[in-house]
Amino acid sequence: MKKVLYCLFGLLLLFGCEYEVHENYIELKKPADSVGMTIQLEAESSGDTLLIWTDYVTIRYNFATSGSNAIGCIFQLGSQQWVMQGATGSFDIYRSNLGGNGLYELTCEMYASSGSGSIADQLGQEGYQGVYKWPVKVAYQPTEWRPLSHTINKDGYLELSWSRFPFDTSLFDRYEISNGSWSWTSISNINQLSYVCKEYVGQGVTFAVTAHFKDHRTPWPMGQVTLDKLDIEATFDYSRADSIVMKWSNPYRSVITAYEYVSGRVLVDEASAREVCLPYSPFGSAYPYIGLSVETSDPSARGIASGLSAQCPYRSSCGMVITSDGGAGRYGYNPAKDMLYVSSHGEIDRWAYPFVARKDTYEGPGWYVYQYALVDKHTAMAVYDGNFIDLCMGGETNKVVRMPMHNAGMLTGQPTVTNNGKVIAFTSTQAGVMGEVFDVQSGLFETEFPVLPDYPYGIGVAMTPDGAYLITETDIGLSVLSMQGYTISQTRRWTMQYDNWCVNPVNSGELYVSFDSKISKYRTSDLSLVASWDMPGMRVGNVDPKSGYLLVHSDKKIAVIDPKTGRILYSMPVDTYWCGLYGNMLLSVNGFALNLEKELNR
Amino acid sequence: MKKRLILFILCLASAGASMQAQEWLTLEYNFGYGTYDMGKLKDAMTPNASRLNNLKVTDNFPGYWIHQVKLGADFKQMHQGGFSVDFMNTVGNQAVSDYSGAYNFTMRVKGVRLGAFYRITPRSWLTKVVRPYLQLSGGVILNNGELEEKLEVNQTVMSDDQMKLNGINSFIEPAVGCRFHLLPHFDLNVSVAYEFDLTRKFKDTSGRYSTVAIYPDWSGLRLMGGLIYSIPLIR
Numbered sequence: 008m009k010k011v012l013y014c015l016f017g018l019l020l021l022f023g024c025e026y027e028v029h030e031n032y033i034e035l036k037k038p039a040d041s042v043g044m045t046i047q048l049e050a051e052s053s054g055d056t057l058l059i060w061t062d063y064v065t066i067r068y069n070f071a072t073s074g075s076n077a078i079g080c081i082f083q084l085g086s087q088q089w090v091m092q093g094a095t096g097s098f099d100i101y102r103s104n105l106g107g108n109g110l111y112e113l114t115c116e117m118y119a120s121s122g123s124g125s126i127a128d129q130l131g132q133e134g135y136q137g138v139y140k141w142p143v144k145v146a147y148q149p150t151e152w153r154p155l156s157h158t159i160n161k162d163g164y165l166e167l168s169w170s171r172f173p174f175d176t177s178l179f180d181r182y183e184i185s186n187g188s189w190s191w192t193s194i195s196n197i198n199q200l201s202y203v204c205k206e207y208v209g210q211g212v213t214f215a216v217t218a219h220f221k222d223h224r225t226p227w228p229m230g231q232v233t234l235d236k237l238d239i240e241a242t243f244d245y246s247r248a249d250s251i252v253m254k255w256s257n258p259y260r261s262v263i264t265a266y267e268y269v270s271g272r273v274l275v276d277e278a279s280a281r282e283v284c285l286p287y288s289p290f291g292s293a294y295p296y297i298g299l300s301v302e303t304s305d306p307s308a309r310g311i312a313s314g315l316s317a318q319c320p321y322r323s324s325c326g327m328v329i330t331s332d333g334g335a336g337r338y339g340y341n342p343a344k345d346m347l348y349v350s351s352h353g354e355i356d357r358w359a360y361p362f363v364a365r366k367d368t369y370e371g372p373g374w375y376v377y378q379y380a381l382v383d384k385h386t387a388m389a390v391y392d393g394n395f396i397d398l399c400m401g402g403e404t405n406k407v408v409r410m411p412m413h414n415a416g417m418l419t420g421q422p423t424v425t426n427n428g429k430v431i432a433f434t435s436t437q438a439g440v441m442g443e444v445f446d447v448q449s450g451l452f453e454t455e456f457p458v459l460p461d462y463p464y465g466i467g468v469a470m471t472p473d474g475a476y477l478i479t480e481t482d483i484g485l486s487v488l489s490m491q492g493y494t495i496s497q498t499r500r501w502t503m504q505y506d507n508w509c510v511n512p513v514n515s516g517e518l519y520v521s522f523d524s525k526i527s528k529y530r531t532s533d534l535s536l537v538a539s540w541d542m543p544g545m546r547v548g549n550v551d552p553k554s555g556y557l558l559v560h561s562d563k564k565i566a567v568i569d570p571k572t573g574r575i576l577y578s579m580p581v582d583t584y585w586c587g588l589y590g591n592m593l594l595s596v597n598g599f600a601l602n603l604e605k606e607l608n609r
Numbered sequence: 610m611k612k613r614l615i616l617f618i619l620c621l622a623s624a625g626a627s628m629q630a631q632e633w634l635t636l637e638y639n640f641g642y643g644t645y646d647m648g649k650l651k652d653a654m655t656p657n658a659s660r661l662n663n664l665k666v667t668d669n670f671p672g673y674w675i676h677q678v679k680l681g682a683d684f685k686q687m688h689q690g691g692f693s694v695d696f697m698n699t700v701g702n703q704a705v706s707d708y709s710g711a712y713n714f715t716m717r718v719k720g721v722r723l724g725a726f727y728r729i730t731p732r733s734w735l736t737k738v739v740r741p742y743l744q745l746s747g748g749v750i751l752n753n754g755e756l757e758e759k760l761e762v763n764q765t766v767m768s769d770d771q772m773k774l775n776g777i778n779s780f781i782e783p784a785v786g787c788r789f790h791l792l793p794h795f796d797l798n799v800s801v802a803y804e805f806d807l808t809r810k811f812k813d814t815s816g817r818y819s820t821v822a823i824y825p826d827w828s829g830l831r832l833m834g835g836l837i838y839s840i841p842l843i844r
Binding site for chain 1: 664668
């Protein structure tokens with residue numbers, strides 16, 4: 008029995024229990040150990056270096072093998088990886104995923120199949136691998152402008168310069184320089200790294216240089232610089248008699264044009280020198296500002312609003328300003344001390360001839376000087392201030408004698424200090440114009456006298472220093488009143504028309520009247536004509552107490568006449584409606600003084 | 610499965626012990642060849658890697674050897690009945706291999722057939738050496754399937770998917786055979802049969818074949834031969 012069982016188990020073992028599957032082995036030729044692989048990238052590059060400088064770049068690759076089939080590539084840049092299937096393809100690199108500007112390395116692992124047809128080949132598990140690497144330069148487009156270098160070149164022009172473009176310059180076709188206001192310039196020479204701006208002479212402007220690319224993408228900022236506007240710094244030297252020397256500064260090659268600011272009269276036209284001579288305006292001209300315009304010296308380089316302009320205070324008139332604030336002056340002359348007193352508002356400036364410098368300034372308590380009367384012998388100065396007359400004894404403000412006006416009323420006419428030490432002032436009262444007499448020594452009121460009872464208002468009145476005549480000017484004409492003491496002894500009225508008149512302060516017997524293009528000299532005592540000169544357009548100014556010369560003038564011209572001969576000693580153009588001649592010093596209404604000593608003594 | 614088979618044999622042995630002493634207890638082993646239909650399984654041989662070049666069906670559920678053990682009893686000389694256990698297996702396979710690797714999609718199906726048989730021998734042949742008989746069998750088949758899809762490249766297993774299927778078929782099998790009484794207790798046995806599977810079932814727990822019906826069909830010709838050992842029952 009056991010033998011039978013053993014036989015059964017033996018049969019089972021002999022034939023087996025389970026079906027054995029068959030194999031399907033394919034005999035294939037094994038591939039070669041290596042094949043050649045090449046890969047080409049299409050991307051912006053500079054030589055072998057790939058460039059990334061925009062938000063993203065698209066890299067296209069073309070992978071070829073010799074004798075095998077390309078499977079794909081794995082690209083690696085920093086922490087980014089792109090797994091690409093196939094022999095060609097593209098992928099994008101976003102610069103935001105990179106760490107920043109700098110040099111990187113793009114690695115490509117290339118895979119190619121063997122082409123043997125084996126299972127591993129069919130499943131992509133059998134092939135060849137190659138590695139290629141490219142340097143990658145990442146330079147983000149700067150979000151802020153880099154500073155643009157600038158200097159003044161040897162020719163005096165502004166020269167801007169910038170660094171070389173960080174990539175291959177063949178990517179772009181031009182630079183553009185803009186100044187944000189008047190123009191822009193295009194430079195097609197891509198190797199040029201500087202630009203000479205001939206238009207710039209110191210304007211406030213921002214220059215920006217951008218590189219423009221051939222494919223019209225956003226321009227690359229090369230640099231920017233903001234130049235502050237330069238002030239035209241001009242100084243004026245009035246020491247020369249014939250012209251004003253203006254010195255001006257500008258580091259750039261430029262020319263300057265100077266003109267009177269109000270009239271527009273050109274004084275200097277496109278002068279390149281930094282020191283130019285400006286002609287004086289006629290004496291008394293009231294042009295306190297000069298206009299300056301700076302342009303590039305090259306007229307062809309001038310653009311719209313490319314110039315630099317300024318308005319500077321200056322003194323256009325010849326002579327010197329002798330009022331402390333440059334305002335209209337009121338003058339008083341003391342021939343005994345050869346001293347001129349000038350006021351424009353609440354001050355009195357004292358000038359000693361020949362007016363090198365202001366001697367001193369009086370600033371009285373609340374003075375607003377209306378008139379002066381200068382005491383000849385006693386060197387006192389009477390100042391009319393409201394209802395008071397202040398006597399500054401010896402010309403010193405610390406010796407002031409205040410004399411209240413006797414009559415309540417407005418001051419009128421010209422005050423006079425007579426040769427015998429009296430101050431004669433005139434007031435308009437209800438009873439007519441009254442003359443009030445004060446003693447210079449004591450400052451006390453002495454007496455008063457009526458002048459023209461029938462003309463209480465609006466007359467011009469003045470007394471000659473010798474007290475012999477009182478000249479009044481009303482709408483009925485000019486009257487000459489002969490005085491005996493302070494009593495009118497005789498009245499003569501001028502029945503002819505006149506423009507202006509004056510009495511010789513040294514010799515009250517001489518009366519000068521201008522009318523109808525004539526200057527006439529009369530005897531004050533009887534108004535008889537002594538001499539007459541044809542001087543069209545001129546009117547009588549005054550007789551200089553020092554020299555005795557007669558000043559006649561119009562608004563545009565003055566002439567100094569020797570009244571004895573009628574000879575014109577000197578004439579010159581002026582630009583003022585009033586002139587005075589005191590101590591050979593020509594004075595204008597607006598505070599200019601011009602010493603004519605030399606001219607009159609030739 | 611083996612434990613179940615041992616228990617079944619022990620039950621038959623205990624039942625045989627209660628028979629009449631003048632009758633015979635037979636222990637029979639047959640070995641033969643069987644063919645199988647397996648049409649549905651052939652349809653289900655769809656590998657995932659069917660795009661591989663040179664992939665080929667190497668085995669398509671071919672016929673294969675069958676082992677059969679029967680425990681029965683002769684009674685009234687011309688009748689014989691008992692129980693039988695058959696072991697069948699076949700394979701469907703698609704494969705390709707080369708120097709770089711191998712791919713196999715294999716569905717191995719095993720069937721353990723548990724059945725009862727009845728055999729009748731004409732009376733006139735009972736005393737002769739050659740004793741022909743007619744036989745009818747019926748029962749169930751315990752199906753066991755294993756599917757494996759394996760890819761190995763460069764000696765590295767890239768994938769190895771396996772799944773199991775189970776089910777039970779029922780069958781009926783008419784047969785004709787002949788016993789050759791050569792020795793007092795031993796007979797040689799040959800038979801020709803044809804199995805008809807009446808019900809077929811495979812349970813796919815993985816869900817891979819959830820949309821199609823697959824099952825093994827063991828229907829086919831059976832050519833068997835073996836030894837019959839007869840043991841006289843003692844009164």
